[in-house]
Amino acid sequence: MRIASFELAHNVFVAPMAGVTDRPFRILCKQLGAAYAVSEMVTSRKDLWDSLKTSRRANHDGEAGPIAVQIAGTDADMMADAAVYNIQRGAQIIDINMGCPAKKVCNKWAGSALMQDESLAISIVQAVVDAATPFGVPVTLKMRTGWRADQRNVVTLAKQAESAGVQMITVHGRTREQGYSGQAEYDTIAQVKAAVGVPVVANGDIDSPEKAKHVLEHTGADAVMIGRAAQGRPWIFREIQHFLAHGSLLAPPLVAEVQRLLLHHLQDHYSLYGSHTGVRSARKHIGWYTNGLPQAQAFRQIMNSIDNCDRQLAVVADYFERLGQLSDRLHYPTSEPVLETQT
Secondary structure (H helix, E strand, O other): OEEOOEEOOOOEEEOOOOOOOOHHHHHHHHHOOOOEEEOOOEEOOHHHOOOHHHHHHOOOOOOOOOOEEEEEOOOHHHHHHHHHHHHOOOOOEEEEEEOOOOHHHHOOOOHHHHHHOHHHHHHHHHHHHHHHHHHOOOEEEEEEEEOOHHHOOHHHHHHHHHHHOOOEEEEEEEEOOOOOOOOOOHHHHHHHHHHOOOOEEEEOOOOOHHHHHHHHHHHOOOEEEEOHHHOOOOOHHHHHHHHHHHOOOOOOOEHHHHHHHHHHHHHHHHHHHHHHHHHHHHHHHHHHHHOOOOOHHHHHHHHOOOOOHHHHHHHHHHHHHHHHOOOOEOOOOOOOOOOOOOO
């Protein structure tokens, strides 16, 4: 699998997700088998580039390459400037966001809202490609299938984007209208793959090794991109990669390994966000890791009352210590065993 001059180890990627795929999460996913990761979207507004939020999103300290940064906006010149700004700060690949369905993004005509104005969308693509080319930096594009069911124009836009110089196209198999409801449209992704010569990445509802294999075969896509299924389960990348390579499923991870991974993830999270913000924003990750495990709801209630990093780490460590007494490996039971309370 290649993106321009970048050769990747395989074809299982982690999707950019606002508020999720920050530097600690990307590093963890890469360590656990993701061959490629894209940053959270960075705004094209210059007045926000010096903000704490943008500086955190643009932080790639210690991250293995290629460093891919997703940019979002509605003005071609501003998007070109954003591409150069991020390239000068280490971006090796620029990804254009034309797929975000969030209202606060679409209400400003960014994200998937751009698909409603094809001429504007392609002018942005061309401007970003023209800005990145002198630096030898490839540009990729992430889209949905269209704005709504009667406006599926992803094939048309994909062809034009390829002509403009885009090096890879990722398609989330839903319209913006669908959000994350319903079923992903793999037939539409297959149509995109048949229409262009650049690599196509399939995204949407891929939550298991078997599903990844099915989507690759059904769409003919060059790679799969995992989003929500990686939240709290970052080892899904090695599970999928192993299944695609060997046809067999890996055993569930050891509880001790998940404990170690989560504690390290939390410490890296605190280092990026600081203790005050970090202990609070870490709660969602802890909730995802423990979702479906014994007494998870009661555990999360306790976790949501903790506002100290050391205490948060200690309670997480204790929970997994007790979980390990039930089983060596992580299982999601249909009925909830009782964890013994330790003082």
